[in-house]
Structure formats: structure tokens, C-alpha cells
């Protein structure tokens with residue numbers, strides 16, 4: 237089969253379409269002809285050699301896909317040849333075929349294109365994991381979502397509102413505020429010109445937010461602690477703002493009884509991912525079909541332009557997901 241490969245670790249120009257062996261399936265797996273994959277920040281790190289796949293995972297980039305089942309293992313009960321599926325992968329999404337355990341594949345909501353479906357798995361599973369599984373968001377609570385127009389951010393804004401959050405605050409560059417508002421954000425903070433902790437404390441009478449989804453880690457650690465409410469939960473998902481803090485006032489961890497939770501998705505066990513997939517589907521599938529939740533697709537790149545797609549993400553130009561159309 238054809239797949240996107242790397243000449244060497246490095247810049248976007250290292251990516252090219254080449255030939256590799258097609259994956260084989262075990263008894264509980266299905267083989268999917270991938271129609272679309274989608275970009276994740278992690279792909280850009282893996283391309284640079286800074287994010288090796290977990291042991292046993294494909295070396296090929298790509299953490300999610302949407303496509304059609306072309307073959308099923310002998311113990312598979314959930315899927316038939318021809319079914320339209322989407323799913324989270326540990327790797328291998330930038331390719332024509334992928335093997336995936338039947339429990340990790342999800343049905344594509346009625347009427348969704350493969351482009352739209354490929355924009356769902358990683359960001360909605362991450363948002364579901366952070367808001368439901370880890371922070372246990374309650375109706376009427378206040379939420380702060382950093383990088384509101386990121387892929388994960390666009391899913392998290394919608395999910396938080398749909399779970400009954402009272403107010404959703406986001407940080408994003410100004411040009412992306414309109415999109416965040418259209419997805420349900422109540423307050424958009426231009427992080428380049430405003431102190432988000434101050435805005436939040438002003439708007440909540442000093443109470444702060446109950447749940448924070450953070451991707452910046454070191455850069456926002458102090459402000460996050462300044463903005464967290466009593467019994468608040470700070471979920472850390474990425475290190476986009478660095479990992480070293482030289483001076484930080486930790487007192488709010490104690491005074492506000494804050495909980496700090498770090499998480500990853502790719503390296504989780506099969507059992508955990510299956511449970512997460514099932515829970516996310518139960519909560520969201522009908523909402524996708526009714527249009528209450530929607531994947532946000534910024535643009536679709538042909539896989540021959542994968543380098544341009546990576547550059548687009550690294551320039552922070554995307555609002556929502558960047559899709560890769562997998563060719564013949």
C-alpha cells in the first residue's frame with residue numbers, strides 16, 4: 237500500500253508518499269481502507285523525532301482516520317465489510333489501510349462525509365476524557381479552555397456547553413474569537429493582550445473557574461492557579477508553553493483545594509481506550525446526528541500536500557481540524 241513516510245526526522249519537506257507493506261489483521265481486528273486522516277500536533281513532534289510511537293504501534297504518522305471496512309477478523313462481531321467507521325489510532329493513519337480492534341472503531345454519524353468524520357476521534361475523545369472522565373464536570377460549573385480554536389478546544393467548548401457548563405471561557409488569538417463564540421464560548425480572552433486570570437476573576441466575582449483544560453503547562457501555571465475555583469480541577473494535556481517554572485506561588489493548590497491532573501491518550505491501555513470510546517459514543521453520537529455537536533474542519537489537504545498541511549499547523553493558522561485526504 238501507499239503511505240506517507242519520512243526521508244529523515246526534520247521539517248515538513250521530509251514527508252513523502254511511498255510504499256510499505258499493508259497491515260495484517262488479528263482475529264478481533266478489522267481492516268479499514270482509509271479515506272481521510274487528520275493532523276494532530278503530536279504528528280509534527282513525531283516528524284521531528286521528538287515523539288516516538290508507543291511500543292507495538294505503527295511507525296507511520298497519523299492518530300485517527302475515517303474509512304470503509306474492507307476485511308474483518310474471524311472473531312469480529314460488530315462490523316461488516318462496507319461499514320463506514322472512524323477511530324483513534326496509536327499510529328498509521330497517514331496510509332491507505334489500517335488494522336484496528338473492533339472495539340476502537342466507531343460508526344460514522346449518518347450524513348457525515350469522511351472529511352467530517354476524520355475530524356472527530358482524537359479531539360472529541362480528548363475533550364470527553366478531560367471533561368467527563370478526569371474532571372467530572374458538573375452542571376452549572378465554570379470552565380476555562382485554553383487554545384479555544386485548536387482542534388481539541390473546538391470539541392471541548394461544545395462538549396462543555398452540552399454537559400451544562402454555566403460559562404465557558406477560552407483563550408485564543410483575536411482572529412479566532414468568532415469561531416469560539418459560534419461554538420458556544422461565553423467569554424473569549426485575547427491572551428496576547430489580556431491576563432486571563434484577571435478577566436476570569438472579574439467575571440466570576442473572584443470565585444474562579446471549576447475546571448481548566450490546559451495545553452500550555454509552564455507558561456500558564458501561575459495564572460491557572462490564580463484563576464482556579466475552590467475544589468477546582470486543572471487538567472494538563474500538553475506542554476506547548478514549556479515544562480520549567482522558576483518561580484510560582486503554589487498557595488492556591490492548598491487554599492482552593494485544587495487538583496492537578498496530567499494525562500495522555502496515545503499510550504493508554506487498550507482497555508482504557510475501549511471504555512473511553514464507548515463512553516464518548518454513548519454521550520455524543522445522537523448529538524452529532526442532530527447537529528448539536530459538530531466537528532470543525534478548517535481545511536482539507538490532498539496527501540501529496542502533507543508538508544504544506546504540517547506547515548499550516550505549525551504556523552498556528554488552523555481553526556479546528558486539518559484533514560488529509562488519502563489518495564489512491
Ligand SMILES: NC(=O)c1ccc[n+]([C@@H]2O[C@H](COP(=O)([O-])OP(=O)(O)OC[C@H]3O[C@@H](n4cnc5c(N)ncnc54)[C@H](OP(=O)(O)O)[C@@H]3O)[C@@H](O)[C@H]2O)c1
Pocket residue numbers: 275276277278358359362382383384385386387388389407408409412427451452455472473474475476477499500501502549552553554556
Ligand atoms: N494529552 C492528551 O491526551 C492530548 C490529546 C490530544 C491533543 N493533545 C495536545 O493538545 C494540544 C492541542 O492539540 P490540537 O491538535 O488541538 O492543537 P492545534 O489544533 O494545533 O491548535 C493549537 C493552538 O494553540 C493556540 N495557542 C498557541 N499558544 C497559545 C497560548 N499561549 N494561549 C492560548 N492558545 C495558544 C494556537 O492558536 P492561537 O492562534 O489562538 O494562538 C494554536 O492554533 C497539542 O499540544 C496536542 O499534542 C494532548
